[in-house]
Amino acid sequence: MTMATLSIIVLAALLAATLIPGFDLGLGALAAAFLLGLAAGVPTNDVTGFFPADFFVLIVGITALFAVAQLNGTLDWLLDVLLRAAGGRLVLIALAPFAIGAVLTAAGTLPAAATAIVSPIALGFAARYRISPMLAAVLGVTGIISGLLSPLAVYGVTARSLSDKLGIDLPGSAPVTFLAGGLLAGLVVCAGCLVVGRFTGGIPRGRASVPATAAPLAPSTTTSGDTASSATSGATSGTATVTVAPAAVATRDPGSGTRAFTLLCMAAVVVLSVGFDMNVGYLGLTAALVLQLAFRLPLGAIVSRIPWNVVLLIGGLLTYVGLMQHLGAFKQISELLGVAGSPLLSLLVLCYVAGITSFAASSIAVFATVMPLLPPLVAAGVSPVGGVLAVALASVLVDLNPLGITGGLILGAAEPSARARLFRQLLVYGLISIVVAPVLTWAAFGWW
Numbered sequence: 471m472t473m474a475t476l477s478i479i480v481l482a483a484l485l486a487a488t489l490i491p492g493f494d495l496g497l498g499a500l501a502a503a504f505l506l507g508l509a510a511g512v513p514t515n516d517v518t519g520f521f522p523a524d525f526f527v528l529i530v531g532i533t534a535l536f537a538v539a540q541l542n543g544t545l546d547w548l549l550d551v552l553l554r555a556a557g558g559r560l561v562l563i564a565l566a567p568f569a570i571g572a573v574l575t576a577a578g579t580l581p582a583a584a585t586a587i588v589s590p591i592a593l594g595f596a597a598r599y600r601i602s603p604m605l606a607a608v609l610g611v612t613g614i615i616s617g618l619l620s621p622l623a624v625y626g627v628t629a630r631s632l633s634d635k636l637g638i639d640l641p642g643s644a645p646v647t648f649l650a651g652g653l654l655a656g657l658v659v660c661a662g663c664l665v666v667g668r669f670t671g672g673i674p675r676g677r678a679s680v681p682a683t684a685a686p687l688a689p690s691t692t693t694s695g696d697t698a699s700s701a702t703s704g705a706t707s708g709t710a711t712v713t714v715a716p717a718a719v720a721t722r723d724p725g726s727g728t729r730a731f732t733l734l735c736m737a738a739v740v741v742l743s744v745g746f747d748m749n750v751g752y753l754g755l756t757a758a759l760v761l762q763l764a765f766r767l768p769l770g771a772i773v774s775r776i777p778w779n780v781v782l783l784i785g786g787l788l789t790y791v792g793l794m795q796h797l798g799a800f801k802q803i804s805e806l807l808g809v810a811g812s813p814l815l816s817l818l819v820l821c822y823v824a825g826i827t828s829f830a831a832s833s834i835a836v837f838a839t840v841m842p843l844l845p846p847l848v849a850a851g852v853s854p855v856g857g858v859l860a861v862a863l864a865s866v867l868v869d870l871n872p873l874g875i876t877g878g879l880i881l882g883a884a885e886p887s888a889r890a891r892l893f894r895q896l897l898v899y900g901l902i903s904i905v906v907a908p909v910l911t912w913a914a915f916g917w918w
Contacts, residue, residue, distance in 0.1 A: 473510040474799040496786035503790040520792025531754030532586040537775035538761045544732040567592035571613030576620040583750040589883035602672030604895040616656025619648040651859040777882040784878035813850040821864035821908035828865045837865040856918030867907035871900025
């Protein structure tokens with residue numbers, strides 16, 4: 471048995487061990503990486519080098535910034551503003567993260583940065599208005615995926631540049647077609663989520679009560695189960711109105727100046743990360759520090775809101791996944807699947823290669839690795855635009871799982887009491903998406 475094969479078996483064992491009460495997957499992954507490294511002759515310093523320092527900075531910086539925004543009342547004030555803009559319609563509230571994510575990535579925001587921005591909004595709505603956290607996460611990330619193939623987005627740019635480099639002849643309309651394909655896939659998933667949410671109660675029916683003024687709410691120290699709700703009939707419209715009572719209401723408004731400065735700092739983080747390609751994690755850390763000093767907020771309250779257990783979980787997993795890549799585990803998975811048969815069948819296999827390897831690895835890296843396998847299929851008759859779309863979407867539609875940065879940011883933004891259940895839901899969703907997403911993208915776009 472090769473070390474690559476052993477690493478795959480150990481990963482499966484780690485995931486199965488999460489069913490054991492009290493087992494910590496982050497600690498288990500770090501220990502497994504250390505022991506497997508010893509067995510494979512990989513120096514410990516090299517194993518440590520696989521720890522995702524960029525992820526650490528990203529999640530700590532962004533969660534610190536939003537912790538400050540929650541402590542001074544700005545985040546809850548912003549949620550109230552969005553609630554009023556939606557007219558209290560809970561369906562529109564649930565769709566807000568989808569729209570925000572699509573606009574951000576279509577404008578060129580990197581997926582991780584967009585996820586860092588959208589996750590607190592999506593999970594904030596979920597906690598306040600009894601929307602399913604899983605449903606909110608799916609809608610937010612699906613919106614991000616929807617804009618990834620725009621002419622300005624990282625996947626759209628990569629798809630065109632790699633196609634040119636590999637000799638794949640794309641028509642002039644390809645950029646528009648790529649964007650349309652991504653939006654179509656996202657809207658289909660979004661529609662499915664809304665249907666499921668309506669039938670399962672993941673999105674409450676009716677409307678939430680719209681506050682007369684967008685007064686901030688005190689940061690809640692209770693669990694999501696402490697949120698009460700009641701439904702009353704609308705006397706004039708005949709529609710139900712859902713009144714969501716927050717756990718605690720602030721005794722004083724921190725003032726428009728405080729909110730304005732906080733929003734200015736948050737906007738600066740977005741503009742500098744999107745427009746100037748600066749690191750959103752470091753920007754978040756800097757903004758959080760400036761706000762903490764300006765408003766003399768207790769540092770301990772900010773640090774305690776950083777989800778250190780999520781940092782350990784995702785940091786440990788990505789360290790182990792990095793060792794797996796070093797040992798050639800994902801290359802072995804690709805070789806086992808192989809590419810054989812008719813051109814369209816070969817494209818389906820290629821989509822599965824992309825989906826399976828993207829589950830626990832960088833989607834953009836997997837996409838760039840799989841693309842060189844596409845030219846022979848195009849030469850054999852596969853549509854160049856359809857082939858690129860199918861492989862690209864198969865790579866990104868499996869991103870919503872707890873083994874990567876996307877899942878880590880979502881777990882970090884969730885209520886602490888909801889994280890354990892959300893982790894399991896994300897894992898199940900991710901495993902199902904490995905099976906379903908590649909065949910759906912192949913069936914939808916392989917013939918384009």
